Amino acid sequence: MTPLQPNIAEEIATDHVEGLLSRREALRRLGLLGMGTPAAVALLAACAESSKQSSPTTTATTSGSASPAAPPGAATALPTTPITLPGPEGRTLQAAWAAAPEPRGGVLVIHENKGLTDHIRSVTGRFAGVGYSALAVDLLSEEGGTAAFTDVAAATAALSKIPQDRFVADLRAGLAELGKRVPGKQLGATGFCFGGGLTWLLLTSGTPELAAATPFYGPFPDGGAITESKAAVLAVYGALDARVDASRGAAEAALDKAGVPHESYVAENADHAFFNDTGQRYQPTAAAEAWRRVIDWYGRYLA
16 A cells, blocks of 8 residues: 555545445445455444544534535635646646736645545635635646546545655646746645645655645644745644544644644534535535635735
8 A cells, every 4th residue: 555545545434434425335445445345344344433432423514505605715716727737757747727816925736535626626716816826736647637537436546546756746846837827926735635635745745945834634644754844834624533633743743843833723513624615524614714714824924
């Protein structure tokens, strides 16, 4: 397994335990990751037992029909444009680009383990709508792009098998492109779930070009240390997301040791992926507050 595969497998198992995936679908997705049936069955059982022992229960929260308000930032979002940009080793990367008329800074948006979806394009446009030109790199570019996958589970499996070094290189290429498009401006990075973990990976890999970062419910790398990056970090978590919250202490300790400005926001009554308004765990109140804090953070450290 790559270092990212166990976390993706645990996420699939958690989705099953919380009723978001059937047992059959969870086993199928774990199989696509390369996990044999006995190991997959054992993981589902272990996750179910862990859930029973957790308190309070981590039931998914959905927005339902009683939440007609637009997702945070959507009302002023600008359209995105598909672009290509030069990647490492002569590769070409696909991306979504949204230009702010008078950019206060630039934001690299890092997608979830489903790839570059319409939701991530929307978030990219939302940043542009509040003054930050934004770029979202499709980390499946070498595989033909996210659009080449008709099965979202297959896209996730493909992402799980990509070496971490390639993700870092592709994201740095995205930052270089962003820097060209907003010359003289400070750069930030915002990632969600899998992308939140990759935001932490950028920080622990050393990214002097980043002035700020706001990882959303991303697991901190095992044994990770922040030694070169000086980015100011706002880390966003959901109070019900026990799986990712388990790494929060390590993240905060690494930030303390690095001596960089940092804060953690733990959203009440919110689970993993609570910001994704297209998902079953969307929590509009928590999403709105997280968006407000992220924009305030970038106002302080980018603009």
